[in-house]
Amino acid sequence: MANSRSGDSMTERIVRVLDTFTSERTMQTASEIARRTGLPSSTAHRIVGELIEQGLLERDEENRVRLGLRLWELALRGSSALRLRQAALPHMEHVQTLVREHTQLAVLEHDEALFLERLSHPDAGANITRVAGRLPVHASSSGLVLLAFADPALRERVLAGPLRAVSRETVTDAVALRALLITIRRRGFVVAPGSIEQVSTGVAVPVRDRGEVVAALSAVLPREAPTEPVIAALLDAAAAIEEDLRTSR
Amino acid sequence: MANSRSGDSMTERIVRVLDTFTSERTMQTASEIARRTGLPSSTAHRIVGELIEQGLLERDEENRVRLGLRLWELALRGSSALRLRQAALPHMEHVQTLVREHTQLAVLEHDEALFLERLSHPDAGANITRVAGRLPVHASSSGLVLLAFADPALRERVLAGPLRAVSRETVTDAVALRALLITIRRRGFVVAPGSIEQVSTGVAVPVRDRGEVVAALSAVLPREAPTEPVIAALLDAAAAIEEDLRTSR
Numbered sequence: 001m002a003n004s005r006s007g008d009s010m011t012e013r014i015v016r017v018l019d020t021f022t023s024e025r026t027m028q029t030a031s032e033i034a035r036r037t038g039l040p041s042s043t044a045h046r047i048v049g050e051l052i053e054q055g056l057l058e059r060d061e062e063n064r065v066r067l068g069l070r071l072w073e074l075a076l077r078g079s080s081a082l083r084l085r086q087a088a089l090p091h092m093e094h095v096q097t098l099v100r101e102h103t104q105l106a107v108l109e110h111d112e113a114l115f116l117e118r119l120s121h122p123d124a125g126a127n128i129t130r131v132a133g134r135l136p137v138h139a140s141s142s143g144l145v146l147l148a149f150a151d152p153a154l155r156e157r158v159l160a161g162p163l164r165a166v167s168r169e170t171v172t173d174a175v176a177l178r179a180l181l182i183t184i185r186r187r188g189f190v191v192a193p194g195s196i197e198q199v200s201t202g203v204a205v206p207v208r209d210r211g212e213v214v215a216a217l218s219a220v221l222p223r224e225a226p227t228e229p230v231i232a233a234l235l236d237a238a239a240a241i242e243e244d245l246r247t248s249r
Numbered sequence: 250m251a252n253s254r255s256g257d258s259m260t261e262r263i264v265r266v267l268d269t270f271t272s273e274r275t276m277q278t279a280s281e282i283a284r285r286t287g288l289p290s291s292t293a294h295r296i297v298g299e300l301i302e303q304g305l306l307e308r309d310e311e312n313r314v315r316l317g318l319r320l321w322e323l324a325l326r327g328s329s330a331l332r333l334r335q336a337a338l339p340h341m342e343h344v345q346t347l348v349r350e351h352t353q354l355a356v357l358e359h360d361e362a363l364f365l366e367r368l369s370h371p372d373a374g375a376n377i378t379r380v381a382g383r384l385p386v387h388a389s390s391s392g393l394v395l396l397a398f399a400d401p402a403l404r405e406r407v408l409a410g411p412l413r414a415v416s417r418e419t420v421t422d423a424v425a426l427r428a429l430l431i432t433i434r435r436r437g438f439v440v441a442p443g444s445i446e447q448v449s450t451g452v453a454v455p456v457r458d459r460g461e462v463v464a465a466l467s468a469v470l471p472r473e474a475p476t477e478p479v480i481a482a483l484l485d486a487a488a489a490i491e492e493d494l495r496t497s498r
Contacts, residue, residue: 010259011299015319021327050260055359067328069358070264072365075324076381078270079316086380090371093342109318110304116321122339131335132325 013039017047018056018067023130027064081107084215085116087244088207091237092119095219098233102127102220105207106142108150109134111158113143113216125222126199138177139166141192141202142216148184149206149213155181169194189235191227199223205234209245217241262288266296267305267316272379276313330356333464334365336493337456340486341368344468347482351376351469354456355391357399358383360407362392362465374471375448387426388415390441390451391465397433398455398462404430418443438484440476448472454483458494466490 020028020036028036034044048065051057055070076082088105096103101124106113112134120127129135137143137150137158147155163172171177184190193201204218217238219230269277269285277285283293297314300306304319325331337354345352350373355362361383369376378384386392386399386407396404412421420426433439442450453467466487468479 009299009302011263011296011303011305014260014263015303015305015323018323021323023326023331026327026329026332047260050258053258054260054264056260056264067324069330069356069363071324072328072330073358073363073381073383074264074267074270075316075320077272078275079321079381080275081318081321082272082380083275089368093368107318109322114318114322119338119342131331132322132328134322 013037013043013047014051017044017051018071021067023133027060027066029064033065081116083248084207084209084245087248088215088217088237088241089117091240091244092117092217094240095217095233095237096121099219099221099230101125101222101225102129104129104142104218104220106135106140106146106216106218107214108137108146108154111137111154113137113140113146115142116215125220126197127220128196129220135196136164136166138163138172139170139195140218141190141195141204141220142218144180144184144190144192144195145204145206145216145218146213148181148190166196167194167198169198171195189231191231193223201225201227203227203230203234205231205238207238207241207245209242262286262292262296263300266293266300267320270316272382276309276315278313282314330365332497333456333458333494336497337464337466337486337490338366340489340493341366341466343489344466344482344486345370348468348470348479350374350471350474351378353378353391353467353469355384355389355395355465355467356463357386357395357403360386360403362386362389362395364391365464374469375446376469377445378469384445385413385415387412387421388419388444389467390439390444390453390469391467393429393433393439393441393444394453394455394465394467395462397430397439415445416443416447418447420444438480440480442472450474450476452476452479452483454480454487456487456490456494458491 016037020033030048034041037044055068057065058068092103096119100121103119105117106115114134115129118131137147159174165172189205191203201221201223204216206213207215207217217234265286269282279297283290286293304317306314307317341352345368349370352368354366355364363383364378367380386396408423414421438454440452450470450472453465455462456464456466466483
């Protein structure tokens with residue numbers, strides 16, 4: 001009943017509809033959505049109609065469709081991402097008062113770094129990351145920390161490549177990357193100058209819950225900024241987050 | 250194809266599954282989910298399976314199910330809630346450094362105040378609100394502001410009652426509530442002592458985008474705290490958020 005003749009589930013088709021929305025594309029007509037999903041037009045229109053009926057999508061006065069607050073509520077209310085992010089936020093704010101650039105929290109999701117939170121100073125420098133945005137694990141400082149402490153199977157899969165160059169300084173050589181990950185595990189932090197954008201340096205540390213690395217806490221700085229005080233602030237904040245996660249169980 | 254014999258859509262059944270997760274119930278077995286949805290067990294189990302396959306739910310080592318990061322990502326990435334909340338956050342942080350209690354951002358969603366963000370000082374007093382949590386519009390200070398500036402049809406629907414008492418001081422008389430809403434529209438802020446919890450006072454102001462009130466910015470204070478400086482801080486922050494919303498268009 002829930003499966004079409006082509007074998008994809010109704011859930012999969014709903015995901016395809018929701019997946020057409022991005023941070024750059026928050027409003028679409030039902031026809032644009034239909035085209036972008038690649039689903040038969042009648043199927044896509046019917047799913048959009050059902051999603052609007054349930055409040056997961058909303059229609060505005062000009063008949064354009066956007067993601068609904070009900071979807072936001074359902075996704076967040078019981079989310080472990082929210083628990084982690086709520087534990088981290090006060091300590092991220094403290095880092096941010098010291099660093100006054102960008103402070104971020106990321107988790108591993110499908111071999112990429114998914115950013116749960118980002119605090120930015122109005123005068124801060126360049127930074128490509130967005131809340132609910134992703135970056136490759138081998139390029140971003142957060143991703144490198146998550147990869148260094150990830151399940152060995154995942155690490156080998158990523159090392160087997162391809163390792164795409166995000167900037168000229170992204171480490172794309174598997175041997176060099178393997179050595180870097182060993183260093184990160186030993187030191188407990190990474191400084192990654194220019195690996196995403198040439199003008200910036202990423203600094204990241206792991207955050208643990210029940211002994212496992214569950215997130216990376218990072219800062220993005222202008223390339224020439226001193227990194228030592230930032231490393232110290234991030235390590236202190238990670239310890240404080242871990243303590244809050246322990247007591248909030 | 251997508252509709253069961255009982256006439257509810259597949260989307261509606263997926264929402265029923267996701268809706269069993271709350272901030273107090275972040276982990277469930279598939280059987281608990283099935284029971285709580287009221288759906289036939291085989292249907293519920295099949296939907297849970299599909300949602301896991303798409304990453305909207307995740308299964309842990311002990312075979313319990315939780316909301317997936319993929320759901321979080323899909324819900325946030327293109328969300329207008331995220332845009333509003335990102336515009337508000339730096340200014341909420343500024344309020345929070347002055348007030349050092351709770352600073353919150355809420356929107357109107359299905360006749361209730363839905364909280365998009367909450368910042369709390371570690372030593373702050375009582376506060377029932379949660380991110381992605383809801384409160385009645387006639388009781389919370391945020392809700393009162395949203396109701397005061399809402400569509401008249403919604404306002405009349407709420408005033409027609411029933412007006413449930415959340416605390417002994419919640420305004421539950423329609424005539425008194427109507428007068429309060431007029432005062433809020435005239436003054437541009439509300440001070441609501443004890444209307445949610447007797448030990449706390451809520452203070453809230455409207456936030457406008459394109460001339461429409463789109464959110465309420467609020468602080469929750471201990472009952473005896475002075476409110477004037479908080480009103481001023483919230484009004485200044487709301488103006489700054491409105492300016493950022495204007496320039497981010």
